[in-house]
Structure formats: C-alpha cells, structure tokens
Amino acid sequence: xxxxxxxxxxxxxxxxxxxxxxxxxxxxxxxxxxxxxxxxxxxxxxxxxxxxxxxxxxxxxxxxxxxxxxxxxxxxxx
Numbered sequence: 001x002x003x004x005x006x007x008x009x010x011x012x013x014x015x016x017x018x019x020x021x022x023x024x025x026x027x028x029x030x031x032x033x034x035x036x037x038x039x040x041x042x043x044x045x046x047x048x049x050x051x052x053x054x055x056x057x058x059x060x061x062x063x064x065x066x067x068x069x070x071x072x073x074x075x076x077x078x
Contacts, residue, residue, distance in 0.1 A: 009071065010043035011036050014050055014062030026059070036067065 012034035016026040025031050034050055037043040043064045054060040 005039075007038050007068075008040065009036055009038065009067040010040055011065040011067050012043050012046045012050065012062060013065060014047075014054070014060065016057070016059045017061055020059065023061075023063070032062075034062070040064070040066075 013031060014034065015031040018024045018026045032050070034046050037046060047062050047064050050062045054062070
C-alpha cells in the first residue's frame with residue numbers, strides 16, 4: 001500500500017540508566033524496546049506515555065531515536 005506521505009521511522013526505547021549524567025543503560029537485557037513508529041507524532045505519543053508511567057523512577061529514561069536519519073544520512077538541503 002503506497003502512501004503520499006514519506007515514512008520517517010522513529011524508535012522509542014528506554015530503561016534504567018547507570019547514571020543521570022549519561023545515556024548508558026544499567027542492564028541491556030532489561031531495555032524496553034517500545035516500538036518503531038511511522039512518524040515523530042506517533043513516536044512522541046508513545047514516548048510520553050512511557051515517560052509519564054515511569055515518572056517516579058528517577059533513573060528511568062525514554063528516548064526517541066530518529067531512525068530515518070540513520071537509514072538516509074544525507075543532510076537536509078537548505
């Protein structure tokens with residue numbers, strides 16, 4: 001099924017960090033791979049839900065990874 005809108009994949013990932021000073025996960029076996037989303041808006045909604053659900057866990061952080069930038073690293077033209 002073709003779509004007129006370009007697919008811009010985003011990954012939402014999170015888990016407990018070793019330290020709040022960096023982005024090193026404490027245990028890679030326990031990293032939460034939330035999912036891959038077709039656009040930033042969908043990824044942001046998933047990220048927000050996970051971040052709000054873990055607000056009382058200070059060492060836990062969730063991130064949005066812009067997969068489309070890794071898959072097509074050509075810089076945007078001005």
